[in-house]
Amino acid sequence: MLSRRELKLLRAMHTLGTVTAAAASIDMTQPAASAMLKDLEIRLGVALFSREKRRLRMTAQGRTLMPEVLNALAALESADRLANDMRHGTVARLVIGAVAIAASSLLPAALARVRAAHPSVAVTVRAGTALEIIDMAVEHRVDLGIIIGKVADNHRVTSLTLAPLSLYAVMREDHPWAGRVGLSLTDMADQTIIVLADALPAGSATRAAFDAQGVPYRTMVEVMQSSAACALAAEGLGVAIVESLGAHYATRVGLVAHKLVALENSALTLVWAPGHVLSAPAICFRDGVLEKVAANM
Structure with a gap:
């Protein structure tokens, strides 16, 4: 049987890649962590790591074991949270992950619905990129x-497409094009544009949309969040190109948003672990998100 400390060390090795970093993350010394890994391999009878250029690499056996390690540790940590909640009079907890723009535009109404239906449920919201949330x-x-x-059909999560996404041009109310009808990507060719970074799915989809229409992609500023792009547009630094949620946020803060083009390979998506049975609060949250999306997108 693997101890919790061994599980934590394996997860840290999976995430950080070096014994030194993994040991430090769980308050162990490097020699103690190395000894624990060696003892673990002896007990299991398989090599979990191979040494390549003074760095440990996880073997095929180690990679096969990792999903079970992550699931076991997550279950233990979930039990700890539940026990703590029960001590404080709370009988359940709902944990939601969301990209930043979804957290500000979709979560409030959906969580209000959960609170009304399940007043004793505690809620935790975790932010991250799309890939980080999938890992969560x-x-x-x-x-x-x-x-x-x-999310591809063969991906490691179960998914539900909530809504297709489009690109919008966001600008101040006093922008010369604020009242114009029928803006397109071609119109953006001579504008100072603020875009989402290519590292983000919406950012790479933006670049692809420009390329597909043969429009020069001359960006002045790249940012990591739609809200940041909108804030820069509000200061008159240019026209922000954001997805549908960013456009919804923009109109809430007094900016003007014009639809430019529908995105073919991007969507707002709900994800959860395969085989995971959604609790009543989770189903309530899902339905709240669907209702909010139907009303605003």
Whole structure:
């Protein structure tokens, strides 16, 4: 049987890749961590790591074991949280992961619905990128996650497409084009544009949309959040190109948003771990998100 400390060390090795970093993350010394890994391999009778250029690499056996390690540790940590909640009079907890723009635009109404139906449920919201939230779902660190991006059918999470996404041009009310009808990507060719970074699904989809229409992609500023792009547009620094959730946020803060083009390979998506049975609060949250999306997108 693996101890919790061994599980934590294996997870840290999986995440950080070196014994030194993994040991430090769980308050162990490097020699103690190395000894624990060696003892663990002897007890299991398989090599979990191979040494390549003074660095440990996880073997095929180690990679095969990791999903079970992550699930076991997540279950233990979930039990700890539940026990703590029970001590404080709370009988359940709902953990939601969301990309930043979804957290500000979709979560409030959906969580209000959960609170009304399940007043004793505690809620934790975790932010991250789409890939980080998918990892959280796989490792059972969130019950549900909201991401921007489509999930392949053979991916490691179960998914539900909430809504297709489009690109919008966001500008101040005093911008010369604020009242114009029928803006397109071609119109953006001569504008100072603020875009989402290529590292984000919506950012890479933006670049792809420009390329597909043969429009020069001349960006002045790249940011990691739609809200940041909108804030820069509000200061008159240019026209922000954001996805549908960013456009919804923009109109809430007094900016003007014009639809430019529908995105073919990007969507607002709900994800959760395969085989995970959603609790009543999680189903209530899911339905709240669907209702909010139907009303605003």
